[in-house]
Amino acid sequence: MSYAPPDAADFIARVAADPCCAAIIGEESLDEALASRAPVIFMLRGNGLTIGHLVRRIHAANKLVAVHVDLVGGLRADRASIDWLAGAGVDAVISSHGQLMAAIRHCGMTAIHRLLLVRRSQLDAAVAAIGRSAPNIVEILPGVLLPSVVGMMPRFDVPVLAGGFVRTEADVHAILSAGALGVTTSTHELWGAAGA
């Protein structure tokens, strides 16, 4: 029987219960991530073509897996690669390409649109792009700036994750206090911190 990922509401509930998600760039960090309380493992690098065995290990640890389709190796960020990741059992896909959000949702995965904070004059266009793409979640980078810029941004209709330079518990608390659903961080000590 093929794997069915949780729907977006379930994915969001898992993060809400344990807001510090593990961001990893290679298999060397996977064991520690699997042993942590982090509910979701975000794979930001690695080989997208041979990802299936890692996905199975993550699921066996009762965790969910999100893959950044723009950054993993071996894949082009397009509809065919979204189908490939769905076939591998991935639960959520992250991309800066808004046009992929519909394809990700169509495959039953949670669609995460990454928004890069560049400068204020470009925020409106970025926010408008997110309005058009209708993701399930918005991920903001660098997340550590979210408390500083939250006043510049309109409220999104979907939950916000924050990633990038999130290194301390104080960073996490400030970000969650600014309204984020959770954080993605490569700082091992934070994986699973601030949980319910």
Next chain:
Amino acid sequence: MLSRLPAILVASDGHHAVHAPPGVDAGVLVRDTDLAALVHRANSDCPPQAVDIDSVAGLGSDDYAVDFVTGRLAVPIILTRRPQLAARAAERGQIGLLHVFAYDSTGLHRSLEGHPLSAGVGSVVTPGLVILHLRDDELAAIPRPILAYGLIDSVADARACLEVADAIVVRPGLAAKLAAQQVEVDTRR
């Protein structure tokens, strides 16, 4: 003589006259404009000290473009995403600043891998406000001079960023506030 980087660059779209406020070490950065507007502004009474060359519609991304902007238009500071253009500006005795994208630690390291690390080529850290959150070793790895560009939106943030970076980019309104505060400080002295 080598060019120097003012502490404050005031962002301008080139279509409107923007003057650096008196009383502070400031110049004008033109970005998100087009070639005709850039030429017009370079020949006006408020010529830019810096140009984000990749954001000028109609201008190529090659040595001819750098030579034109630094030579004919006499703009001494070039911001670019292309290492070879930053190096070209430096070869001409001007300042080339390469965009270094600091959205997360992994991205920062990857961005620095493409830096030419040659004399006269510094860095534009984007978004600039994040410079307050970089570790000492990360800061040390970024070639200077460092221009912090993006999301610096308050006097407090601007002052904090200037403690870390060599220069910052701000909007005209914030530049005016910084200048007014500096005049106040100078008057008290």
